[in-house]
Amino acid sequence: MMKWIVLTFGLLLAACEDENPQASNIPKVYDFNLVEVAEGIFVHHGVHALIDDPRHDDIANIGFIVGSQCVAVVDTGGSLAVGEKLRAAIREKTSKPICYVINSHVHFDHILGNAAFRQDKPKFVGHRNLAEAIEQNRDFFLEEFGEDLGKNPTADLIIAPDVLVDDTKEIDLGDRMLILTARPKAHTSADLTVLDKKTNTMWLADLLFMERIPSLDGSLLGWYELMEKLHDESYARVIPGHGPVSAPWSEAMEPQQRYFKVLIDETRKAIADGVFLGDAIKQVARSEQDKWLFFDRLNQRAVSRAYRELEWE
Ligand SMILES: [Zn+2]
Numbered sequence: 001m002m003k004w005i006v007l008t009f010g011l012l013l014a015a016c017e018d019e020n021p022q023a024s025n026i027p028k029v030y031d032f033n034l035v036e037v038a039e040g041i042f043v044h045h046g047v048h049a050l051i052d053d054p055r056h057d058d059i060a061n062i063g064f065i066v067g068s069q070c071v072a073v074v075d076t077g078g079s080l081a082v083g084e085k086l087r088a089a090i091r092e093k094t095s096k097p098i099c100y101v102i103n104s105h106v107h108f109d110h111i112l113g114n115a116a117f118r119q120d121k122p123k124f125v126g127h128r129n130l131a132e133a134i135e136q137n138r139d140f141f142l143e144e145f146g147e148d149l150g151k152n153p154t155a156d157l158i159i160a161p162d163v164l165v166d167d168t169k170e171i172d173l174g175d176r177m178l179i180l181t182a183r184p185k186a187h188t189s190a191d192l193t194v195l196d197k198k199t200n201t202m203w204l205a206d207l208l209f210m211e212r213i214p215s216l217d218g219s220l221l222g223w224y225e226l227m228e229k230l231h232d233e234s235y236a237r238v239i240p241g242h243g244p245v246s247a248p249w250s251e252a253m254e255p256q257q258r259y260f261k262v263l264i265d266e267t268r269k270a271i272a273d274g275v276f277l278g279d280a281i282k283q284v285a286r287s288e289q290d291k292w293l294f295f296d297r298l299n300q301r302a303v304s305r306a307y308r309e310l311e312w313e
Pocket residue numbers: 105107187206241
């Protein structure tokens with residue numbers, strides 16, 4: 001008798017699942033890692049993968065900060081699915097409203113999950129240049145990452161900020177002030193940092209790469225200079241955009257600064273020696289080869305960027 005009950009119950013469950021195709025679309029939070037790096041600050045660790053890897057939508061560290069009144073999301077991942085998983089993970093931790101979705105910069109792996117939060121009607125916040133940067137990239141994102149935006153990808157799923165940070169802006173999550181700072185051209189032209197005053201945690205996002213070779217889309221000299229400036233600040237911890245979910249400042253910046261210094265010095269020398277770009281990309285920063293993930297795939301691009309920036313000095 002018991003056997004029959006179990007069997008019938010099993011069949012009933014199976015039938016219910018079949019009749020509910022939505023069931024498979026519910027994000028599975030259990031496979032979404034999340035670490036509380038400081039009180040009320042949760043970070044999801046992105047995998048180290050290249051853009052042609054199926055996991056390319058989940059390569060960035062993203063997360064959220066919980067105040068007594070509401071929640072601020074910091075970056076939303078590289079697809080609607082990752083955004084939905086992040087949202088589900090937030091809902092497991094707290095039922096407080098999601099007031100802000102902050103985007104650290106324009107790269108797909110940090111913003112394409114934004115649409116998962118539309119239902120919460122948050123303020124979308126970014127650097128003063130971010131709205132325009134998203135506008136310029138919208139067609140490209142739709143073309144390259146359309147399938148990461150769900151079954152019916154449309155341009156309006158790529159959400160630009162409605163609150164722009166000119167210089168600095170404080171937002172209050174309830175007993176918790178965040179200081180948002182728009183940075184000069186560095187990793188990109190629209191880098192924003194988020195400082196949680198309560199725990200002195202600095203969310204640097206892609207201004208800090210660890211383990212994975214930094215990707216340069218703004219200004220090498222600008223980025224180097226900004227890191228030198230931040231070096232003198234004292235933070236309890238920083239959150240890099242790629243690498244561990246949290247790291248001690250300022251030691252965490254040392255490998256990136258060393259790589260930038262080599263890149264700047266050797267590219268300047270190549271230009272001074274009359275080495276053409278095609279040869280320079282094979283020579284510059286070879287000493288860094290074993291120190292970074294994806295060096296062989298991405299260093300040449302970095303040298304090419306550095307060359308074009310520094311040849312105008
Ligand atoms: Zn980036």
